[in-house]
Amino acid sequence: MFKRILIPVDGSDTSTKALVAGLQMARETGASVRLVHFVNEMAYLSGIDPYGSYSADLAGMMREGGAKVLADAMAVAQSASVEVSQVLLEEPGNRLGEAVATAARQWGADLVVVGSHGRRGIGRVLMGSGAEQILRLAPVPVLVIRGAAPAEGGEHPVD
Numbered sequence: 001m002f003k004r005i006l007i008p009v010d011g012s013d014t015s016t017k018a019l020v021a022g023l024q025m026a027r028e029t030g031a032s033v034r035l036v037h038f039v040n041e042m043a044y045l046s047g048i049d050p051y052g053s054y055s056a057d058l059a060g061m062m063r064e065g066g067a068k069v070l071a072d073a074m075a076v077a078q079s080a081s082v083e084v085s086q087v088l089l090e091e092p093g094n095r096l097g098e099a100v101a102t103a104a105r106q107w108g109a110d111l112v113v114v115g116s117h118g119r120r121g122i123g124r125v126l127m128g129s130g131a132e133q134i135l136r137l138a139p140v141p142v143l144v145i146r147g148a149a150p151a152e153g154g155e156h157p158v159d
Contacts, residue, residue: 001029006109008036008100008134011069014115014147019073021145022113023080032083034107035073037066038099039090063088097133105139112142 007022009015019035026033039062070086077084087107089099104112116131135142 018115
């Protein structure tokens, strides 16, 4: 069965659902868990000053926010009594899926558990599809935990 479960977290309700599901699997199988949070450099775009450099203040705030997301997830994981570690991923030029795939390879994960926000239409175009990227690029199986239930009669996309 799975012995190393990688769980990307972003602090959202859907991410928390994936965290709880991954922790339950880890507890039942004796697996260890690694939590990862990706600091997305694209979010820095609004912090570019007139001379084209990144705002150090904004970059620091993004790191601090990521550290808080990881700390909150660690608290939940430690209460589940599983072996857990954490990594803040900062990979300029990479997207979420690439960063998670790299982290999974480097740690030797054999499963990734990720939440899907279920974005559609323009939201999907603008915000992207993190779960879909991870599904396409992960070197191991991916368990996708859906956020809200789909509307009656409608399909629920991967992300």
